[in-house]
Amino acid sequence: MAPHKVSIIGSGNWGSAIAKIVGHNARQHSDMFEEEVRMWVFEEQVDGKNLTDIINEKHENVKYLPGTQLPDNVVAIPDLTKACEGADLLIFVLPHQVSVLSGLSLSHNGPIADPIQTQFVGKVCGDLKGKIGANARAISLIKGLAFHDNNISLFTDEIEHSLGIPTAALSGANIADEVAQEKFCETTIGSKTIEEDGDIWFKVSLFNAPYFRVNVIADSVGVQICGALKNVIAVGAGFCDGLQYGNNTKAAVIRRGLLEMRKFGKAFFEGGVRTETFFGNDRGHDIDIYFASNSLLASLESCGVADLITTCLGGRNRKVSEKFVTAGKSIEELEEQMLNGQKLQGTTTAKEVYDFLSVRGKTEDFPLMTCVYRIIYCGDSPEMIAKDE
Ligand SMILES: NC(=O)C1=CN([C@@H]2O[C@H](COP(=O)(O)OP(=O)(O)OC[C@H]3O[C@@H](n4cnc5c(N)ncnc54)[C@H](O)[C@@H]3O)[C@@H](O)[C@H]2O)C=CC1
Numbered sequence: 282m283a284p285h286k287v288s289i290i291g292s293g294n295w296g297s298a299i300a301k302i303v304g305h306n307a308r309q310h311s312d313m314f315e316e317e318v319r320m321w322v323f324e325e326q327v328d329g330k331n332l333t334d335i336i337n338e339k340h341e342n343v344k345y346l347p348g349t350q351l352p353d354n355v356v357a358i359p360d361l362t363k364a365c366e367g368a369d370l371l372i373f374v375l376p377h378q379v380s381v382l383s384g385l386s387l388s389h390n391g392p393i394a395d396p397i398q399t400q401f402v403g404k405v406c407g408d409l410k411g412k413i414g415a416n417a418r419a420i421s422l423i424k425g426l427a428f429h430d431n432n433i434s435l436f437t438d439e440i441e442h443s444l445g446i447p448t449a450a451l452s453g454a455n456i457a458d459e460v461a462q463e464k465f466c467e468t469t470i471g472s473k474t475i476e477e478d479g480d481i482w483f484k485v486s487l488f489n490a491p492y493f494r495v496n497v498i499a500d501s502v503g504v505q506i507c508g509a510l511k512n513v514i515a516v517g518a519g520f521c522d523g524l525q526y527g528n529n530t531k532a533a534v535i536r537r538g539l540l541e542m543r544k545f546g547k548a549f550f551e552g553g554v555r556t557e558t559f560f561g562n563d564r565g566h567d568i569d570i571y572f573a574s575n576s577l578l579a580s581l582e583s584c585g586v587a588d589l590i591t592t593c594l595g596g597r598n599r600k601v602s603e604k605f606v607t608a609g610k611s612i613e614e615l616e617e618q619m620l621n622g623q624k625l626q627g628t629t630t631a632k633e634v635y636d637f638l639s640v641r642g643k644t645e646d647f648p649l650m651t652c653v654y655r656i657i658y659c660g661d662s663p664e665m666i667a668k669d670e
């Protein structure tokens with residue numbers, strides 16, 4: 282069989298960290314993969330130069346992952362179609378939505394700026410439609426859900442429908458900067474076709490590394506629900522920090538958040554999600570452990586409680602939401618000031634989830650996520666995050 286041709290679609294903070302692993306593994310397994318790994322970069326100017334040129338000269342994404350050396354077989358390409366031409370393994374790693382400033386809206390201290398929100402995964406898929414081979418496969422590293430007309434769908438389904446190729450999901454307790462520094466962590470791949478995806482994404486080691494332990498489970502829906510909704514809960518955790526509420530309060534938010542995440546998955550997805558995906562298990566499953574790593578430290582579901590904890594402790598959603606409480610500025614302003622082009626996912630997901638629940642009359646069934654929404658978008662006091670009426 283010809284070696285797989287790998288393309289990475291996205292080059293932000295996580296996109297660049299994963300490019301380091303994938304580039305290294307492609308080079309190590311030259312019988313399985315073409316050595317060159319192409320990475321689509323949304324072109325922009327950094328100090329008067331194209332970011333793609335800087336990446337290809339310095340082998341470093343100086344804007345989104347400064348200080349990390351990328352393997353020189355990772356090649357930055359600004360043209361999406363060229364970056365994906367002939368690829369049979371596509372790695373989607375884009376922010377699920379971006380939010381930019383214009384006009385007026387609320388911070389908890391009053392009116393500030395009105396964000397416009399743009400989903401661009403759909404645009405990327407539209408541009409690639411008809412250009413991807415039938416034998417290709419994709420994997421989504423996106424932590425977010427797709428919302429259209431107050432309906433919800435998974436990005437794996439969006440990509441599958443748009444490009445006609447099977448698509449798995451990868452999500453875990455993976456703060457990009459820590460992964461880039463090769464600090465040990467785990468991650469979870471969710472797949473409907475576990476043996477094929479396990480073979481390609483895990484067994485031949487495109488992602489697995491000594492410091493990045495991958496496991497494959499069948500609950501693709503649960504993996505994606507976890508990745509999207511933990512960002513909303515982390516916004517709540519950030520409010521707690523801004524209010525200096527301490528660890529017990531934050532633990533209560535995490536506990537309640539985890540239950541709401543699971544409840545959401547069970548309520549709105551046909552076939553439901555597995556409880557184990559959220560809480561972890563003792564390796565008692567049959568097919569799920571088929572590809573489980575041998576590492577004793579590895580549990581199967583990094584995407585659940587583990588990712589929720591790491592994001593509530595060290596993620597960008599937490600950091601910006603803490604400042605939202607102390608600075609009295611809008612989320613979009615803080616995102617611009619604090620993240621240097623990186624994107625928050627939890628605040629936009631809070632709005633999407635609220636709109637979805639609202640048209641179904643279900644907001645009261647998800648009080649924590651509703652509260653996060655109301656604090657950001659309706660001017661409710663941040664103290665509401667830890668008040669039981
Ligand atoms: N950063 C992290 O620690 C982790 C992030 N993730 C998830 O991975 C996904 C990607 O996140 P990051 O790589 O961190 O991105 P990021 O947060 O660094 O976002 C910046 C990226 O968005 C791109 N971008 C901005 N506007 C765009 C547009 N109109 N069209 C296309 N691209 C545009 C920029 O070029 C840049 O590559 C997200 O869903 C995130 O939740 C998952 C695990 C860890």
Ligand SMILES: O=C(CO)COP(=O)(O)O
Pocket residue numbers: 424453454455456457512515588591592595596597598599625626
């Ligand atoms: O997904 C993440 C860690 O697993 C990163 O979370 P943040 O987007 O809040 O930084």
